[in-house]
Amino acid sequence: MTSPTIVWLRRDLRLADQAAFVAAAAAGPVIPVYVLDDETPKHRRMGAASRWWLHYSLASLDADLRKRGSRLILRRGRCETVLADLARETGAATVHCLRHYEPWWRNAERAVGEVLDLQRHHGNYLAPPGSITTGSGGPYKIYTPFWRALEARMPPAAPQPAPQSLPAPAAWPASDNLADWNLLPTTPDWAGGMRDEWTPGEAGAADRLAAFLPRARVYSERRNLPSVSGTSRLSPHLHFGEVSPAALWHAAAERGGSVGTFLGELGWRDYAQNVILQMPDYAGKPAREAFEEFPWRDDPVGLKAWQQGCTGYPIVDAGMRELWATGWMHNRVRMIAASFLIKHLLIDWREGERWFWDTLVDADYGSNAVNWQWSAGTGVDSNMFVRIMAPLTQSPKFDAAGYIRQWVPELAHLDDTRIHDPDVRPRAYPPRIVGHAEARARALAAYGEWNDRGK
Template sequence: MTSPSIVWLRRDLRLEDQPAFAAAAAQGPVIPVYVLDDDAPRQWRMGGASRWWLHHSLERLDADLRLRGSRLILKRGKAHEALAAVRRETGARTVHCIRHYEPWWRNAERAVAKQFELQCHDGNFLAPPGSVLTGSGQPYKIYTPFWRALSERMPPARPVKAPATLPAPEFWPDSDRLEDWGLLPIKPDWAGGMRAEWVPGEAGARTRLREFADRASRYGQRRNLPSVEGTSKLSPHLHFGEISPATVWHAVADEGGSVGTFLGELGWRDYAQNVILQYPDYGSRNAREAYDRLEWRHAKRELAAWQQGRTGYPIVDAGMRELWATGWMHNRVRMIAASFLVKHLLIDWREGERWFWDTLVDADYGQNAVNWQWTAGTGVDSNMFVRIMAPLTQSQKFDAAAYIRQWVPELAHLSDEDIHDPKVPPKGYPAKIIGHAEARARALAAHSAMKTPEEALP
């Protein structure tokens, strides 16, 4: 019998438009393997919300594989060692995978390549990261010209259908039991809101896409309104690779209206991967070295108040509570909440990044780091630090009253006019942790103080 090939799975948990499965199946028997490798990422091991999602995604992928005469093999440990164990059991010497760009996965791919014939495929982005270059052959650092160049290469190739069957090996290697990995919260079980909101897995991703396609033409007008269903909510499905960006693109690109704004958000995913390809430590290091001199405040109580949605700013608190309950936060509110932490509280952006890493079901190293550095003004392409978002104004501008009522029930009785900025906080709701004018002045002073004498010159 032909020697089997391993399909090494990570953030590519699908069968449709999955080039690693297609290539392996063309060669003969296929052994799908997911390795829970917490050693390679070190401090970037998956957070609690991501692990909840992973459990259910793996469960559903295994069910889909069994319908095709296959199954999912689970291993835990260092990826190259776990895959070597499969080779000893089955004789497999070829590994197919979709290429990943987080620094730890690039290291893991090099380790696997020393022991196997490793065949990496592209398929998690619109174009392979690192392939969209300037006229001088350099990678882009700024999003707008990057997106312009990427757009010229669109549309992506049409997605490939899922295989009807997958050839099985002569015998299957040992597998861990998913239940033994302890990915689900038990004491306490804090995932009730996530169960109510999400259906992880490839079928859940397709359902989200169908629902979004009906309103994709209005994306530009509605995406900033937290009180309406204006965003796609495809981000966790895209992060775990339960659906390919090419599939999403072809499903909505011809919807007209403002769908181009949404396609640009797909392009932002590609941009973030290109950034971490150039700056592997982007998740922990300021891209602009001048900000290494900014004196962040170490304010544990205020950080905790932000995390718990107890800042006294209703739009911020609503977002942080939505995050805790569902593992997700509306995109406009993410910007408001992130800006509040960095500029109103003057707390290091990395504190917020780590909190999002643990609580977001779509926690993605590239996007999380790029978005936080954009907000903080520390990134290679970023908002200016001195542009300080006014959360109370943002709340009114984007009509967040119904959103606040949903997530901050202490304020539900207030009128649309008062709910954005209660004059007298009702019982059980905190007063503002700091006034906007005071926070703005403090942030600008800290920014000014970090400058060298040369930088301070007019």
Template sequence: MSSTRPPSIVWFRQDLRIADQAAFARAAADGPLVAVYVLDDESPGDWRIGGAQRWWLHHSLASLSASLKALGGRLVLRRGRAADELFRLAQEVGAARVHCLAHYEPWWRAAEAELGERLELVRHQGRLLADPARVRTGSGTPFRVFAPFWRALQAIMPPAPPLPAPAEVLWHRQDLAGDDLRDWDLLPTKPDWATGFREWAPGEDGARSALHVFETGIEDYGERRNLPSTAGTSRLSPHLHFGEISPSTVWHTLAEERGAGPYLRELAWRDFCSALILQFPDYADADGRATLEGLPWRDGPEAQADFIAWTRGRTGYPIVDAGMRQLWHTGWMHNRVRMITASFLVKHLLIDWRRGQRWFWDCLVDADFSHNSVNWQWVAGTGVDSAPFYRIMAPLTQSAKFNAAGYIRHWVPELAELGDDQIHDPHGTRAAPADYPAALIGHREARERALAASASTRR
């Protein structure tokens, strides 16, 4: 359908769905609409999305376009500064109102503020379980520690029931100028390093399918989520990051399932991370606490060589190498292994957490700004709510404790023939094959060096 009445604009970002999408539902109820996605590499500055996210974005936009086409409309694609492009589009179609889901990254908040000075901007909730303004301490201040945040969030749960996708939409004219998705070159070609990403199914259908698969095995999630060799995690993170499914839909689907409690807590961690970013917009670049101010991070050629070995999965620590290779091949890494690999970089190699954060930002399909920075600062011991620096994960012990033998065999094939009693520590058991690299540093030596470096900041 089409109409000559002034339309409203629906601004899609990391909310690429039509079900339980409050901005889209409200605009559809109001009258004719224009749906638009703006590829904005200018507003985020250094935090424009990385290569892995671009791969996912291409497929997610194609999925959303198909959904809108089935409703008789189209997704208009524009490229440039979002505030400028949306204002320009509003002038083209005679719109005075833009609907969007509220986002919490500092550049999106700035873009929303700028656009709101030019047009009527209607912000809806839907990226989180709850509006961060509703989750407050008794004195009305935002939380900085997760445990009390989680208790306060639970007190206002469940979230509102998810909205169905509109059955009918009144569209504005369909002849608006827009880019062709293929011209954005979001997919790698020379070389195509994303061949391993094909195990994913971006889009709303893929998100619903992933949720269904996870629901059937959620009873054992509390135990299996820490075992890299099993399919124990939800694998919903990229779908949630791109907004292909809403947190409310996930909550209402799983809340009554036996064993869902630990996962709902993980879902709440997403809200907590966004709440911290609202308080500390520079959290991705600046320590949340000055606990390690002056720590002598390693730099120079040797540190750079170690960093490259870490990125390539050539550290000589099987669990670390498996995780880093999985990351490069699939754009994702098991949660337990994310902590181990991050701790190894920061504490074994004494390399600034910000370097690791940047690598994950480029390589993860689910590299969310708030979660990525909060999680790295948690591991580094610099966050406002974090593990202390002296808590140094022992990769060899962690590998055995969480039964990672099968995981290592899959991702580090040169170790595939080793037995379970050798594969976690092939150098210590003198079973390492010739083509497996020597350890960059011994665990005891690394621990002593890290603790000495930490102690130097207190003198």
């Protein structure tokens, strides 16, 4: 019998439009493998919310594979060691995978390639990161010209359907039991809101896409309104590779209206990967190095209030509570909450990046880092630090009353005019942790002093 081929899975947990499965199946028997590697990423191991999602996504993929005469093998440890051991056990000589661009996965791919024949394929982005270059052949640092160049190469290739069957090896190697990985919270079980909100897996991604497509043509008009269903909520499915960006492009591109804004958001995801390809430590180091000397405040009380949604600013608190309950936060509110931490509280943006990394089900290294540096004004393409979002203005501007009622029940009895900034507060709801005018003046003063020292 032909020697089996290993498909090494990471953030590409799907069968449709999955080039590694296509290539492996063409060669003979296929052994799909997911390796839980907490050693290679070190401090960038998956956060708690992502691990919850991973459990159900792996279970879903295994069920889909079994319908096709296959199954998912689970192993734990360093990828290069686990895959080399598995190859010896099964007689496999070749490993197929989709390329990943996080710095630890690039290291892992190099390590695996040193011990096995590793065949890497494109498929997690609209275009291979690093392939969109300037006229001189260099990488783009700014999003707008990057997007123009990427859009000129669209559409991506049409997505390939999922295989009807996958050839199985003569004997299956041993697999870990998914439950033994303890990816799910138990004491306490804080994931009830996530179970209510999400269905991880390829079928869940297809359902979410089907629900979004009728609204895709009014995406730009509705995406900034947290009280309505204006966003796609596809980000965690994209992050875990349960649907390909090419599939989303082809499904949505002809919907008309303002769907181009949604396609641009897919482009931003590609842009973020190009940034971390150039600057692998982007989540821990400001692109504008002078910001290493910025006078951030050491404020554990303020940080905890922000994390718990107890700042006294209803729109901020609603977002932070939505995040804790569901593992997700509306994009407009993410910007408001991030700006509040950085500029109202003057807390280092890296504290927020780390919190989102642990609590988001769509905690993508590139997008999370790029978005936080954009908010902080420290990135290669970012908002200016002196542009300070006013939460009490943003909230009514984007009609967030219903959103606040959902996530801040202490204020649910207030009408649409008072709920954004209640003059009389229920005893259960905290006062503002800092006044807006005071916070703005403090942030501008800190920036001015830092900027003067730099000169």
